[in-house]
Amino acid sequence: MKRYNEEFVYKYLDQSLSTKELKEFKEALENSPELREMVTDARNAHQAFSENSMEQAPEKFSDQVMNRVKTSSSMNYYRPSGLFSNSGFLLVSGVLTALVALLSVINGGYIDVQSISTSAIEMEMVTDNALWHTLTRENVIANAMLVLYGILGLVVLDRFVFHPFFLGRVKQVGLR
Amino acid sequence: MHTTIDDNQLVSQIKAGKVEAFKKLVDRYQDYVFTVCYRILGNREDAEEVAQDSFVKVYKGLSNFQGQAKFTTWMYRIAMNTAISYRRKKKITLESLEDFKKFDQGEIRDMAEYQKLEQKKYLQIALNTLLPDDVSVLTLFYLKELSLEEMSDITGTNVSTLKVKLFRARKRLANALKRILKQEVSSLI
Numbered sequence: 001m002k003r004y005n006e007e008f009v010y011k012y013l014d015q016s017l018s019t020k021e022l023k024e025f026k027e028a029l030e031n032s033p034e035l036r037e038m039v040t041d042a043r044n045a046h047q048a049f050s051e052n053s054m055e056q057a058p059e060k061f062s063d064q065v066m067n068r069v070k071t072s073s074s075m076n077y078y079r080p081s082g083l084f085s086n087s088g089f090l091l092v093s094g095v096l097t098a099l100v101a102l103l104s105v106i107n108g109g110y111i112d113v114q115s116i117s118t119s120a121i122e123m124e125m126v127t128d129n130a131l132w133h134t135l136t137r138e139n140v141i142a143n144a145m146l147v148l149y150g151i152l153g154l155v156v157l158d159r160f161v162f163h164p165f166f167l168g169r170v171k172q173v174g175l176r
Numbered sequence: 177m178h179t180t181i182d183d184n185q186l187v188s189q190i191k192a193g194k195v196e197a198f199k200k201l202v203d204r205y206q207d208y209v210f211t212v213c214y215r216i217l218g219n220r221e222d223a224e225e226v227a228q229d230s231f232v233k234v235y236k237g238l239s240n241f242q243g244q245a246k247f248t249t250w251m252y253r254i255a256m257n258t259a260i261s262y263r264r265k266k267k268i269t270l271e272s273l274e275d276f277k278k279f280d281q282g283e284i285r286d287m288a289e290y291q292k293l294e295q296k297k298y299l300q301i302a303l304n305t306l307l308p309d310d311v312s313v314l315t316l317f318y319l320k321e322l323s324l325e326e327m328s329d330i331t332g333t334n335v336s337t338l339k340v341k342l343f344r345a346r347k348r349l350a351n352a353l354k355r356i357l358k359q360e361v362s363s364l365i
């Protein structure tokens with residue numbers, strides 16, 4: 001009689017024996033107490049796992065996961081399209097705009113290379129000039145308008161050029 | 177397991193900013209991920225924490241998910257690796273027979289339910305004696321959702337090695353279960 005090893009026993013449990021093999025195996029099973037014990041042991045474990053293959057997640061598990069996801073910093077990555085795109089362009093433009101605004105304020109609202117390079121004494125003399133004050137006030141408004149137009153321009157560029165481009169890349173690369 | 181909206185469609189929605197689409201994925205696979213973690217870690221508290229960690233990792237990693245593998249294959253790999261590294265790093269307490277006995281005092285409605293609970297109890301105790309790699313392979317196999325090729329993707333082993341690993345793991349489980357049942361019987365006599 002053919003001797004059966006444990007590998008054959010698992011094939012039997014998985015029902016992957018051919019009809020001929022199955023018939024021979026069943027005959028051997030009837031005649032061999034050793035083989036029967038082998039099958040019983042393997043079947044116990046197989047049945048226990050098959051019947052308990054799935055555990056149930058605790059209640060409100062998905063809500064807890066969503067809370068953690070929503071508080072995680074990575075949330076920003078999948079922000080909806082719009083003004084806050086994920087291209088990072090707004091961040092750069094924001095920093096640049098803030099720098100321009102800061103320079104305008106430091107320089108009394110007038111960005112002029114000549115005035116920046118002026119020494120402290122010269123600056124004192126210039127600030128005494130009433131005409132300079134008038135010019136500065138006018139330039140504050142002009143520069144503020146410039147900054148606003150700049151921001152608007154950057155937003156339009158980001159919304160209609162950069163964002164669609166990056167989103168297109170994400171779709172192309174990530175979800176093919 | 178298969179529903180109207182395909183996993184990849186949900187992934188696209190999440191990437192487009194629809195966070196709630198992720199909840200659908202969690203609802204769909206929470207039992208599977210929890211099962212993988214529970215089997216490897218051997219207790220429900222740690223399994224819950226690690227299963228949550230796994231889903232957060234899945235969410236964070238979606239930007240790198242190329243869609244070349246099945247979403248589930250990728251997700252199981254994350255869950256399995258998270259659970260195994262958690263088990264290695266932390267000294268976790270595997271539920272012992274005594275722990276299970278504490279829960280036995282609850283109300284059991286009928287004999288079938290009692291037998292089912294007993295079977296579940298001994299299975300988990302036997303699993304707790306095995307190595308995490310063996311438990312992972314067995315868990316994936318008995319989920320009955322994955323082909324051997326998918327399982328080999330998840331575990332990072334080729335199919336023929338996986339078959340050998342699976343066979344050995346099943347054998348070890350059968351032996352462990354036999355030993356535990358023998359101990360139980362002798363303690364009753």
